[in-house]
Every structure is written in C-alpha cells, then in structure tokens.
Amino acid sequence: xxxxxxxxxxxxxxxxxxxxxxxxxxxxxxxxxxxxxxxxxxxxxxxxxxxxxxxxxxxxxxxxxxxxxxxxxxxxxxxxxxxxxxxxxxxxxxxxxxxxxxxxxxxxxxxxxxxxxxxxxxxxxxxxxxxxxxxxxxxxxxxxxxxxxxxxxxxxxxxxxxxxxxxxxxxxxxxxxxxxxxxxxxxxxxxxxxxxxxxxxxxxxxxxxxxxxxxxxxxxxxxxxxxxxxxxxxxxxxxxxxxxxxxxxxxxxxxxxxxxxxxxxxxxxxxxxxxxxxxxxxxxxxxxxxxxxxxxxxxxxxxxxxxxxxxxxxxxxxxxxxxxxxxxxxxxxxxxxxxxxxxxxxxxxxxx
Amino acid sequence: xxxxxxxxxxxxxxxxxxxxxxxxxxxxxxxxxxxxxxxxxxxxxxxxxxxxxxxxxxxxxxxxxxxxxxxxxxxxxxxxxxxxxxxxxxxxxxxxxxxxxxxxxxxxxxxxxxxxxxxxxxxxxxxxxxxxxxxxxxxxxxxxxxxxxxxxxxxxxxxxxxxxxxxxxxxxxxxxxxxxxxxxxxxxxxxxxxxxxxxxxxxxxxxxxxxxxxxxxxxxxxxxxxxxxxxxxxxxxxxxxxxxxxxxxxxxxxxxxxxxxxxxxxxxxxxxxxxxxxxxxxxxxxxxxxxxxxxxxxxxxxxxxxxxxxxxxxxxxxxxxxxxxxxxxxxxxxxxxxxxxxxxxxxxxxxxxxxxxxxxxxxxxxxxxxxxxxxx
Numbered sequence: 126x127x128x129x130x131x132x133x134x135x136x137x138x139x140x141x142x143x144x145x146x147x148x149x150x151x152x153x154x155x156x157x158x159x160x161x162x163x164x165x166x167x168x169x170x171x172x173x174x175x176x177x178x179x180x181x182x183x184x185x186x187x188x189x190x191x192x193x194x195x196x197x198x199x200x201x202x203x204x205x206x207x208x209x210x211x212x213x214x215x216x217x218x219x220x221x222x223x224x225x226x227x228x229x230x231x232x233x234x235x236x237x238x239x240x241x242x243x244x245x246x247x248x249x250x251x252x253x254x255x256x257x258x259x260x261x262x263x264x265x266x267x268x269x270x271x272x273x274x275x276x277x278x279x280x281x282x283x284x285x286x287x288x289x290x291x292x293x294x295x296x297x298x299x300x301x302x303x304x305x306x307x308x309x310x311x312x313x314x315x316x317x318x319x320x321x322x323x324x325x326x327x328x329x330x331x332x333x334x335x336x337x338x339x340x341x342x343x344x345x346x347x348x349x350x351x352x353x354x355x356x357x358x359x360x361x362x363x364x365x366x367x368x369x370x371x372x373x374x375x376x377x378x379x380x381x382x383x384x385x386x387x388x389x390x391x392x393x394x395x396x397x398x399x400x401x402x403x404x405x406x407x408x409x410x411x412x413x414x415x416x417x418x419x420x421x422x423x424x425x426x427x428x429x430x431x432x433x434x435x436x437x438x439x440x441x442x443x444x445x446x447x448x449x450x451x452x453x454x455x456x457x458x459x460x461x462x463x464x465x466x467x468x469x470x471x472x473x474x475x476x477x
Numbered sequence: 478x479x480x481x482x483x484x485x486x487x488x489x490x491x492x493x494x495x496x497x498x499x500x501x502x503x504x505x506x507x508x509x510x511x512x513x514x515x516x517x518x519x520x521x522x523x524x525x526x527x528x529x530x531x532x533x534x535x536x537x538x539x540x541x542x543x544x545x546x547x548x549x550x551x552x553x554x555x556x557x558x559x560x561x562x563x564x565x566x567x568x569x570x571x572x573x574x575x576x577x578x579x580x581x582x583x584x585x586x587x588x589x590x591x592x593x594x595x596x597x598x599x600x601x602x603x604x605x606x607x608x609x610x611x612x613x614x615x616x617x618x619x620x621x622x623x624x625x626x627x628x629x630x631x632x633x634x635x636x637x638x639x640x641x642x643x644x645x646x647x648x649x650x651x652x653x654x655x656x657x658x659x660x661x662x663x664x665x666x667x668x669x670x671x672x673x674x675x676x677x678x679x680x681x682x683x684x685x686x687x688x689x690x691x692x693x694x695x696x697x698x699x700x701x702x703x704x705x706x707x708x709x710x711x712x713x714x715x716x717x718x719x720x721x722x723x724x725x726x727x728x729x730x731x732x733x734x735x736x737x738x739x740x741x742x743x744x745x746x747x748x749x750x751x752x753x754x755x756x757x758x759x760x761x762x763x764x765x766x767x768x769x770x771x772x773x774x775x776x777x778x779x780x781x782x783x784x785x786x787x788x789x790x791x792x793x794x795x796x797x798x799x800x801x802x803x804x805x806x807x808x809x810x811x812x813x814x815x816x817x818x819x820x821x822x823x824x825x826x827x828x829x830x831x832x833x834x835x836x837x838x839x840x841x842x843x844x845x846x847x848x849x850x851x852x853x
Contacts, residue, residue, distance in 0.1 A: 178765070180812075208806050211813050213765045214758060215803060218556060222807040237670060237765065260669055303660075305669055335660035335671070337652060337764050 159204050165227045170203030170426050173223030177235030178210050184398040185366075186414060190234045190257050193418025200419075201426050216241035224249045230425040232418060236260065236307075239272075246270035253425045257414060258307070261433060268432040273417045277307050278314030278475035279466040280410035280439035281364075284389045285318025286462045287408060287441065288360040289326055290455045291387055297328045298353030300346050300372035302365020303339035304332040306477055311364045311391060311410060313475040318462070329353065333368050343371025350375040354386065364391040364410070373402035383447055394442035407451065409442040438467055509842045510782060513833050517826035518794070525819045534809045543816075546804030547797040554687040559758050561796030563588070565695040566750035567774025568781060568788035569702050574640075574743040575783035576706055577736055578719035583629055583644025584747040585771025586651030590625045591618035591748025593655050595680075595755040596673050596762035597663065603677025610680045615752050622748015623741040625651060630740030634733035640740070648771075659764050672763035682757035691753035695792075698746065702785035715739055747771060776820065780827055795820060 164171035172194050176187040191207055198205040208219045216238050223231045224245060230253045233242045239259040246254040246267040254270045261272050288297050297319055302308050316328045331349050333339040350361050350372035361376045363369030369391055376388040382405040390409035395402060417437030424430035440463050444451055451459075465471030505512050526536035547557045567584045574581035595618035602610060629647055632638035656671070665674040682690045706712035717725040718735045726732050750770060759766045773795065780794075781787030798820065802813035826832055833841035 206807065206810075208803050209813055211802065212768070212799070213763070219803045222803055239670075336656040337671075 159202075161204060161206070161226050164204060164229070170198065170201055170230075170422075171223075171226070171228040172198055172203065172205045172230045172232065172422055172425075173220075173228045174205070174207040174232040175216065175219045175223075175234065175238070176207060176209045177237060178213060181207050181209055185393055186257060187234050189393055189412075189414035190232055190418050193415040194232055194422060196415065197419040197422035197426075201423065213237060217245065220245040224252055228252060230255060230422055232257065232422075233259070243267060243270055253430055255418065255421045255425075257418065258412075266432060270432055271421060271430055272434050273414070273421060273437050274434050275412040275414075275417070275437045275439050276466075276473075277310035277410075277412070277439070278317070278473040278477075280391075280412060280441075281311040281314025281316075281362075282318035282321075282466060282473040282475075283439070283441050283459060283463045284362060284408065284410040285315040285320075285328075286322055287318075287451070287455065287459045288315070288362065288387070288389060289319040289322035290458065291407065291451070292326070292360050293385060294357045294359045295323065295326055296356065296358040297326065297360050297362070298350070298356075298358035299328065299330040299362045299364065300349045300353070300369055301330060301332045302368050303335060308332070308364060310475060310477055311362075313477065314473050315362050315364075315410070317473050317475055329356075329358070333365060338368075340366030340368055342368045343374065346371030347375035350388075354379050359385060360387045360389065360407075361405075362389045362391070362410070370395070370399045370402070373399050373406060377402045377404040377406070379405070383450060387447070387450070390442070396442065396445045403446065405447075406445070407447045408444055411440050411442050413438045413440060440467075506837055506840050509833055509837060510784070510787075512836070514780060514791075514823070514827050516832050516836065517823050520826055520832075521819050521822035524822055525815060528815065528818070529809075529811055532809075532811060534811060539805060539809045539811055542808040543801035543805040544797065545801075547801035551687045553800060555684065555689065557793075557796045557800040558687065558689050558692045559796075560799050561792045562689060562691045562695045562757070563750040563754050563770045564773050564777050564792035564795050565692075565699055565788050566746050566753065567771050568777030568792050569695075569699060569774075569785055570743045570746035570750070571774045571778035572781060572783040572785055572788060573702060573706070573715075573739060573746065575778060576712075576715040576719050577739040578722070579630075579633075579640050579736065579740060579743075581626065581629075581644055581740065581743050581747075582641055582775060583626060583647050583771070584743070584750075584774040585767075585769070586644070586648035587622040587625045587744040587747035588751040588754075588771040589651045589655045589767060590621035590744075591751030592755045592759075592767050593658065593663075593673075593751070593762050594618040594621040594748070595752040596676060599676025599680040599756065600674045600761070603680065605677070605679060607679030607681075610677060611682065611756065614676075614680055614756060615749070618752035618755070619745045619748045622751065623745035626740045626744020626747070627737060630737040633740075634736050655762070656764055659762055663762070665761070670763070673761045675761045676756065680756055681760055682753065689757050691757040694749075694753065696789065698749070699785050699789050702746075706785060711738075747774065750774075776824055779824055782827075794823075 159169045163169040174191055174194050179187055181187050181191050194205050208222055210216060210219055220231060220241060232255045234257045236258050239256060242254050242256045242259060243262045246269050250269055256272045259272045299312050299315060301312055312330050319326050319328050333342060333345060346363060346368040353361055361372055363372035373388045373390055376382060376386060379386050386405060387407045388402060388405040390406055392412055394411060395409045396406055421430060421435060462471060529536040529539045546553050548554060567588060570584045571581050595614040598614040598617050625647060629640050629643040632643045633640050659671045659673060663673045665672055706715060714730050714735050717730055718732055722732050754767060755762060777788050777791045780791035798816040802816045805811055806813050
C-alpha cells in the first residue's frame with residue numbers, strides 16, 4: 126500500500142518538475158515551418174544563440190539577446206534556436222552545434238566567450254558571428270565577427286543627470302561590481318552626468334574587491350548601500366550584477382524609499398529583474414541589447430553586416446510606478462539628455 | 478553515520494531470498510557493488526525518460542543524440558575523455574581520504590592550487606622544453622595540492638578540527654587567493670578577463686588520437702591506487718585507521734602520520750586533476766574554468782563507493798553525460814540540467830541501501846559508513 130502511494134507520487138513530482146522547467150522552448154520556426162534541415166539553403170535564415178553560463182530566461186543579458194533574435198526571426202522568417210552553456214570549457218562545442226547545421230548567424234552572449242567566438246569565426250568564414258559585449262581580438266580579427274558593444278558611459282551619464290536632479294542631500298553613491306572597463310565606464314559616466322547638473326555634487330563609488338563573487342555578492346552590495354545611506358546619500362546607483370542588485374534591494378528597505386530615497390539599476394530594466402527593489406527603483410541605465418541584436422540579425426539577412434565593433438544604443442528604463450516622483454520638467458530634461466547622447470550632440474567626456 | 482538506522486532498515490524486509498542456489502543469482506549476490514549501481518542507473522534513466530516524455534520529446538531519440546554526441550565522433554570522444562580525466566582524479570582523491578575515514582570536501586581548493594601552480598610554472602618558464610616543463614609544472618601543482626590538504630590534516634591531528642569544516646573553509650580561502658592572484662599579479666597583461674597568460678607550447682599535454690595523455694595518467698593512477706590500497710602495508714594502515722583508529726593505534730600504527738599521509742596523497746591527486754586541466758585543456762588558469770570539479774569528486778567517490786577502480790566507470794558516466802548535453806539541447810530543447818538530474822537520482826539510489834534490500838533481501842551486503850562522521 127505504502128509502495129503504491131509512493132509510486133503514485135512519482136508522476137506528480139515529475140509533472141511539478143516539468144512545470145518548473147517549462148521555459149524550455151529553444152526553437153521556434155517562423156518561416157512556414159522551416160527546420161534545421163533547411164539551414165543549408167540560402168533563402169532560409171537560421172539564427173543560433175549560445176548563452177553564457179546561465180539560463181536563457183535570466184532576465185538579463187542572455188534573455189535580452191535571445192529576445193532580440195526572436196524579434197528579428199519573427200519579422201524576417203526563419204529558424205532560431207539556443208544552447209545554454211553550463212561549463213565555460215564548452216563554449217566552442219556549443220557554438221559548433223550551429224555551425225554543423227550551417228546556421229547563417231550565431232549570437233554568443235558575454236565577454237568570456239570572445240576567444241571561442243573568434244576561433245569559431247575563423248573556422249567557419251561563411252557564418253556571421255555576433256558577440257554581445259565582447260572585445261575583438263587585437264590582431265587578425267575575422268571579418269565575419271561583429272562585436273555588439275555599448276557606450277556604458279552614456280547610460281551612466283543619463284542616470285547621473287537624473288540622480289543629480291532628484292537628490293536633496295547633494296550626495297550620490299555608486300555600488301559597483303568588479304573594477305573592469307565596462308563597470309568603470311558606467312561609474313565615470315554617472316559621475317560626469319551628475320556633475321554636469323551640479324558641479325559641487327558629491328559622488329562616491331565603491332568597487333567590489335576582486336573575486337569570483339564580485340558580481341554575485343548581494344550581501345556586500347547591501348552593506349555598502351546601507352553605509353552610503355547612513356552617510357547621507359539619497360540616490361544609489363547599483364551597477365554590478367547581483368552585487369548591485371543587493372544594493373538596490375537594501376535601498377528599497379530604507380524609510381523614504383520612493384519619496385526621498387531612490388535607487389537606479391543597470392544593464393536591463395531592473396524593475397523586472399529585481400522586484401524587491403521596485404519601491405525605490407526610479408529607472409535603470411540600460412544597454413539596449415535586444416534592439417542591437419535584432420538590428421544586427423537584420424543586417425545579416427540584408428548582407429550589410431560588417432566585422433569589428435558595432436555600437437548599440439543605451440537609454441534609461443521606464444519610470445514605472447515612480448513616475449510621479451520625477452517632476453515633469455526633470456523628465457523632459459533627462460529625455461533631452463538621452464536624445465543628445467544618442468545623436469552625438471552631447472558628449473560624456475569620459476575616456477577610458 | 479547513523480549506523481543504527483541502517484542496521485534497523487536492513488533487518489526490516491522479511492521475505493525469503495528468492496532463487497537461492499541459482500548460479501547467476503549467486504554471482505549477482507557476490508557482485509552487489511556492481512549490480513546496485515547498474516540498477517540505480519537504469520532506474521535513473523527511466524525517471525529521466527519519463528521527464529523527457531513530459532516535455533514532448535521521444536526519450537529514445539533524446540538519449541541517442543546525447544550518447545552519439547559523446548561517443549559517436551572522434552571529436553566527441555576526445556571531449557568526453559577530457560571531461561572524464563579530472564573526475565577520475567578527484568574521485569580518487571576523495572576515495573583515498575575515505576579509506577582513512579576522512580571526508581575530504583576540500584578537493585576543489587586543492588585542485589585550484591594544482592591548477593594555478595601548473596599554470597604559473599607553465600607561463601613563467603614557458604621557453605623551457607616540454608620534457609622539463611611538464612614534469613616541473615606537474616610536481617609544483619601536485620605539491621601545492623598536497624600542502625593545501627595537509628593543512629586540514631595537521632589541524633585534525635594536532636587540534637582535533639573536523640576535516641569537513643576545515644576543508645570547506647580551506648576551499649573558500651583557496652578560491653580567494655586564486656581570484657586575487659588571477660585578478661592582479663598573475664593576470665595576463667592587457668586582458669579584461671581574469672586569467673593568467675597562456676602556458677608555453679611545450680607545457681601543453683599531447684593527445685594520442687582521441688585519447689588525451691592526462692586520461693592515460695588518470696587510468697594508471699587508478700590502477701596504482703587500487704594496488705596500493707589493497708596490496709600494500711600502506712593500504713592496510715589506511716583501512717585499519719579508517720575502520721577503527723583506536724585499534725590501529727593499539728596495533729602500533731601511527732594515526733597522526735597515517736592521517737597526514739593519506740590527506741596529502743588525496744590533496745596531491747586533486748592537485749594533479751588541476752594540473753591536467755591546466756596543461757591539457759585550458760592552457761592557462763582561468764577562474765571560471767575549474768568550477769565544481771573538486772565537488773564532482775565527492776559524487777564520483779560515492780558512486781564508486783570509494784573503490785579506486787570504480788571511479789573510472791563513474792567518472793566516465795559523468796563525462797559522457799556532460800559531453801553530450803549540448804547536443805541534447807540542440808536536438809530536443811531539453812535543458813542541459815537533465816544531466817545533473819540523472820546523476821543526482823543515480824547517486825541517491827546508490828547511497829541509500831534500498832535497492833540492495835529490495836533485490837537481495839536478507840543477503841544484501843551491509844554498506845559500511847564511508848566516513849567516521851561527526852563523533853569520531
């Protein structure tokens with residue numbers, strides 16, 4: 126009897142597990158039911174994506190890039206599929222799944238995959254490779270390898286302008302991940318933007334000490350945010366993966382969150398990725414990864430894609446529920462800044 | 478650990494042993510340690526098949542594409558062997574420590590020491606010929622791994638610090654040290670990624686067709702470990718200390734010396750796993766590329782029930798599953814985590830004595846506790 130009951134539990138458990146993993150749906154065929162087998166044909170657009178270690182629904186880089194691929198394939202028709210990386214040593218093999226099937230374009234996500242992508246591009250000169258957030262090789266960069274990069278300083282600058290216009294205490298704080306160029310560009314841009322509003326504004330910046338947990342240390346991020354608040358800062362910019370998220374979540378707990386104390390997220394719209402920070406999250410300094418990937422995939426289809434760096438756009442995420450906390454004239458001023466940065470009429474002055 | 482519970486559970490089923498006297502049956506009873514993992518594997522794959530089916534995929538097709546990718550092409554085989562190699566070594570490392578009743582959870586930290594030591598020798602002296610460079614890098618890596626493990630052994634013998642606690646903490650310390658090294662003094666100049674420069678061409682381990690030289694080394698070490706543990710006085714001392722250290726002490730075996738020696742051997746093997754990864758696969762130290770290999774050693778050792786020869790099939794199984802996971806996802810959109818699920822179920826079924834009891838009833842062999850546990 127007992128055994129029977131236990132057996133009856135197995136399918137229930139299995140169903141529950143299947144429900145958890147329900148996000149799998151790695152493939153979608155847009156163009157009249159085309160499949161992998163048709164990828165060798167020139168007229169069928171096949172786009173593959175290899176995630177960095179992490180899932181395709183990470184609400185961050187992997188997901189944004191995958192949404193970009195899907196948007197392009199939906200519009201142009203064709204086949205798209207992803208493979209999720211679990212071990213950094215597998216990058217090459219994961220990319221190979223797509224080159225074996227003669228995909229037209231392969232998107233690889235994250236700066237760690239630069240070497241593997243460059244090597245794969247050399248091995249498959251007919252395939253276009255799009256690397257999100259990747260540095261090109263210093264010499265002999267293959268012509269079929271395009272790096273989608275973002276002017277982080279511009280995103281930081283716009284966020285800095287908004288922060289400077291919101292602060293009452295005149296003190297801004299930044300809680301940052303590892304001190305590497307993209308993070309520094311966010312930070313310097315933020316400072317430059319803030320100082321463009323009030324030159325005497327006080328902007329502090331703390332970087333996480335080096336370590337594999339530099340971007341995954343929400344406890345440290347939270348503590349730094351708490352310190353910053355204690356020292357009178359009333360706008361906190363959290364830029365550094367989960368470390369920054371920890372700072373955002375901490376600020377949301379402070380009294381006055383959303384009225385006199387604010388936080389600003391980074392990379393993607395963190396309203397969605399860090400719901401516990403919604404109380405203070407006024408906006409996020411965003412890299413428009415989805416737009417950039419869609420754009421590049423379209424260029425592949427049109428045959429106009431070029432190797433080397435391709436600059437994506439940045440911007441600020443929606444204000445969501447805190448729209449009321451941002452005065453209308455500030456909203457217009459910030460929108461003008463974003464526009465000026467995008468069309469080049471406004472420079473951040475950040476060099477790195 | 479919970480010996481009384483195990484004993485109680487073992488006496489619980491009250492059937493008569495079926496088919497007594499049948500020679501096949503007798504053979505199975507004698508080789509329970511082989512039969513049980515195989516049954517566990519079949520059960521795990523059946524559960525996996527069920528889950529794959531619920532995702533709308535034909536399980537036979539899914540398993541076929543996984544195994545074909547791992548074993549069906551020269552490239553796949555090489556990758557499978559590369560993934561198997563460090564797992565055999567860390568599995569051996571944990572198994573050796575089990576023999577003296579120590580639970581070495583620190584294989585990860587010891588592996589990192591070995592990987593970094595080999596990388597450091599490999600890139601600072603990269604102009605040396607391989608015939609000097611490879612042995613030198615190997616010795617440095619193995620010694621660093623052994624030293625790191627010895628700290629836990631010394632703490633155990635001198636102050637009675639439990640090795641589970643100290644090795645876990647030493648893991649964290651090793652990770653911290655390696656991260657600092659690879660982000661600052663040893664980082665490749667001008668590189669955004671936390672990694673050392675590449676090792677010299679001479680330091681890279683060769684491959685013989687689809688067989689990496691590290692794999693051959695791992696096989697030899699498994700054989701040597703099996704021989705040492707079974708046929709030598711060292712092995713006898715290890716087993717005696719592991720089973721009852723008071724008796725061992727009474728018999729004149731130096732408990733402290735044996736503990737330190739076994740732990741250093743264990744650390745050396747884990748360090749060697751790191752060396753082989755650095756010299757054979759990664760060709761530099763990169764902080765993300767050794768994730769979890771040391772902890773996998775615990776899985777392998779448990780699957781193999783601390784039998785050195787058992788680590789080979791256990792590691793090979795894990796290697797195959799990891800090697801074919803990408804193709805599985807590409808072909809079927811099943812997430813690569815299914816592989817970890819299969820392993821976890823297998824390990825669970827091997828670790829608890831249920832299968833042996835159901836199949837063998839009263840003739841189920843008792844499973845000795847692998848570690849002397851908290852009280853010891």
